[in-house]
Amino acid sequence: MxxxxxxxxxxxxxxxxxxxxxxxxxxxxxxxxxxxxxxxxxxxxxxxxxxxxxxxxxxxxPPRPVRTNEFASAGLPEGEPYHRLGRNSRFRWWTPLLSLLVFGILLVFLWIGILLAITIVAVIGGSGLAPDSMTVGEVAGLAFGLAPTALLIPIVLFVVRVVQWRRVGTLMSVDGRLRWRWLFRCMTAAVVPVGACLVAFLFLVDSLAPGAVPVRETGGAEVFAAAVVVIVLLVPFQAAAEELTVRGLIMQLVGSLGAGPGERRGRSAASRVLRSPGTAVLAGGTLVPVLYAATHPEDPWVTSSLTVMGLGMAWLTWRTGGVEAAIGLHVVSSLVQFLLTAYEGRLSEVGTGAVLGAGLPPAGGTPLGLALTAVQVGAYVLGVTWLAGRGGVRRASARARR
Known part of the structure; x- marks a missing residue:
């Protein structure tokens, strides 16, 4: 010029x-x-x-004026634990309420879309439009049982990025991203307790929980192979979606409610309780068990197992500063759970409450299942905590250099 x-x-x-x-x-x-x-x-x-x-x-x-982006996403708060990452520079008192409202609306649209897809598949397969006559194949039913949960991932990311106006990486960890290497280490560590519980189940099921494994026909090699493909493709996304929703979004929503120590109402007793990790861990660990108990009051053993699993994964999320550890156990345990379900010929029970996607050990609904869950979660928490301490995994976001 x-x-x-x-x-x-x-x-x-x-x-x-x-x-x-x-x-x-x-x-x-x-x-x-x-x-x-x-x-x-x-x-x-x-x-x-x-x-x-x-x-x-x-x-x-004249020189062009320097412009600042008023719509830039909020970055990581300085020196905050994982459950407090939602309370950033763009947080307002109405942010949690709006987030839950948008999340609920998108869930309704997701439910409508899944029903429409099931109807189309059923009609193509020759079923009628009446609800009682509408049926799909076992493999298709497996896919429709896993897909709705997996589709929570784009919904949660939309709420974080658009409603809360922050980077989606802040939902993953205190580093502002998904720590892939740490995730793979957690998945590798999960193989040991999950495998040990599976072996213990095979040795103890006949004596401690007879009838926990019903003998049915698998439907043939082709059905079993197709089910394995669907499980391997969808279960990792289903498990990650549950953890991003419950241990991620819910924990950070609860953790963002309490004002910080430097804010005007930060010294009140309510703010201290709301910003403490115990409140976020309790919310992230008991939401799924409470919902399950409300819909299946006849299964107290499953509810207890879900509580043990949820509290362990919520605490580990806070302790390691991200959702990678919870995703690691959930993915490995769910793969074993669903593959065993397909082998036993119980694909029709997926999504009905009899087969959960929470990654519980076998023999769910029995005292043996609760004991295996406690052993599996306890061993995994101890192992991952040791790995995190040895590997220097960050527990809080970095502070700005002065």
Whole structure:
């Protein structure tokens, strides 16, 4: 952009008179009067190098003003644990309420979409439109049982990014991203307790929980192979979606309610309780058991197992500063649970409450299932806590350098 005289009628002052205003081949000999504000160096063709301009000397056209993005997403709060990452610079008192409202509306649309998809598949398969006559195959029923939970991932990310106006990485960990290496280490560590509980179940089921494994036909090798493909493709997303929703969104919503120590109401007893990790862990660990108990009051053993699993994963999420540890156990345990369900020929029970996607050990609904859950969760929590301490896994967001 060249330096040219200001247009007629401009409020900019004219070029100074004297030697500095004389032109040489159409350019000023001395261009300090037309240099950029704040200093600069301009050398006209065939002229002498221009001297640096003072900050008060004008230039034409004027420099473009620096713009700030008022709609930029909020970053990580400094030095905060995982459950407090939702209380950032863009947090308002109504943010949790609006988040729950939008989440509920999107869930309704998801439910309608799943019903429409089931209807289309049933009609293509030859079923009638009456609810009693509408049926789908076992493999399709398995997919429809897993897909609604897996589709919670885009819903949760939408709420975080658009409603709460923060980066989706703040939902993953205190590092502002999903720590993939740590996730794979947690999944590897989960193989040991999950495998041990599976072996213990096979040895103890006949004596302690007879009838826990019904003998049924698998439907043939083709059905079993198709079910394995669906399970391997969908279960990791289903497990991750549950953890991002319950241990992620819910824990951070509860943790964001309490005012910080430096805020006006931060010293009140209510704020101290709401911002404490215990409140967030209790909310993230008991939400699913409470919902299950409300819909299945006849299964107290399953409710107890879900409580043990939920509280362990919620505490581990706070302790390791992210959802990777909870996702790791959930994925491995759910893969074993659903593969065993397909092998036993119980695919029709997926999504009905008899087969849960919470990653519980086998023999759910029995005292043996509760004992296996306690052993599995306890061993995993101890192992991952040791790995996190040895590997230096961050528990709180970094503080800005001063």
């Amino acid at each position: 060249g330096n040219v005289p200001p247009p007629p009628g401009s409020s900019w002052p004219a070029a100074p008179e004297g030697p500095q205003g004389r032109a040489y081949d159409g350019y000023p000999q001395e261009q300090d009067w037309a240099g950029p504000p704040g200093g600069g160096r301009l050398t006209p063709p065939g002229g002498q190098p221009a001297v640096s301009a003072e900050a008060s000397v004008w230039a034409w056209p």
